[in-house]
Amino acid sequence: MTPALAPVEVAPPPAANDPGVPAVVPQPAEEAAPNAVFVELLGNGLLYSINYERRLLAWNLGLRAGASFFTDKISSASGSGSLVLASFPLVVSYFLGPPRHKLELGLGATILYVGASSDSTGTKYEGSVSGLGVAATAVIGYRYMPRGRGVTLGAGFTPLLRETKGFLPWGGVSAGYAF
Numbered sequence: 815m816t817p818a819l820a821p822v823e824v825a826p827p828p829a830a831n832d833p834g835v836p837a838v839v840p841q842p843a844e845e846a847a848p849n850a851v852f853v854e855l856l857g858n859g860l861l862y863s864i865n866y867e868r869r870l871l872a873w874n875l876g877l878r879a880g881a882s883f884f885t886d887k888i889s890s891a892s893g894s895g896s897l898v899l900a901s902f903p904l905v906v907s908y909f910l911g912p913p914r915h916k917l918e919l920g921l922g923a924t925i926l927y928v929g930a931s932s933d934s935t936g937t938k939y940e941g942s943v944s945g946l947g948v949a950a951t952a953v954i955g956y957r958y959m960p961r962g963r964g965v966t967l968g969a970g971f972t973p974l975l976r977e978t979k980g981f982l983p984w985g986g987v988s989a990g991y992a993f
Contacts, residue, residue, distance in 0.1 A: 846871055846913065846959060847992035850966050854880065857972045857986020858903035858924055858951045865903070865990070876907040876920075888930065900927040907953055913961060918970060920953035926976075949976040959992060966992045 850867045857863065858880065865880035884899045907920030926947045955970015968988040975981050 846961060847963055850876075850959075850990055850992040852966060852968070852988045852990020854968075854986050854988040856984060857970070857988065858905055858922065858953065858974075859901045859986075860899070860924070860926075860974075860984075861901075863901060863903055865988070867907075869909075874909045876905075876909065876918075878903070878905045878907065878920075878922075880904075895931045898927070898929040898931075901925065903951065905951065905953060909957065909959075914959055916957045916959055918953050918955045918957045918968065922951050922953075924949045924951045924974060947976060947978070949974040949982075951975070963993045964991070966990050 846869065848869045848871060850865075850869070852865050852867070854863050854865055855861075859865075859882040861882060861884050863880035863882040865878050867876045867878040869876045880901075880903045882899075882901045886897045888895050888897050902925040903922060904925070905920045905922030907918050909916040909918055911917050926949060928944050928947070930944060951972060951974050953970050953972050955968055955972070957966065957968040957970075959966055966989070970985065972984050972986050973982060974984055
């Protein structure tokens with residue numbers, strides 16, 4: 815003899831307008847920020863640079879332009895003057911990886927200006943690298959990119975290659991804001 819099965823009551827699903835049930839509305843995923851402004855210490859700008867980057871999200875590309883300016887007084891037994899170094903890094907980067915943690919691979923050029931002034935005695939400070947020049951540069955590094963607006967961080971190997979001075983193994987770190 816088999817025992818009789820008791821009927822099971824099934825509760826109807828709650829009504830969508832029932833105030834006792836919180837409504838769950840799916841939120842769309844926040845898109846990555848297409849712009850960033852950041853400061854890079856060392857890196858493609860040599861000593862430092864202030865950069866703007868526009869990301870082309872559909873192609874995982876970033877187009878960056880930066881600038882830096884440095885001046886220092888020079889003195890010797892024969893006189894004094896000042897040294898000027900200006901750099902303008904221009905880099906195109908490709909980003910690989912998950913939405914927030916990216917491998918950055920980039921190529922570009924850094925426009926350099928090195929100059930020295932003379933003092934009132936006419937002492938002129940010049941070197942073999944004075945004037946305007948261009949160095950090829952690259953980026954192999956890590957970049958943290960927030961979803962939406964927020965802090966962006968990076969670190970990488972940023973070598974420079976200049977015909978007159980050869981290869982400079984270099985690196986840098988960056989911090990800024992994506993929007």
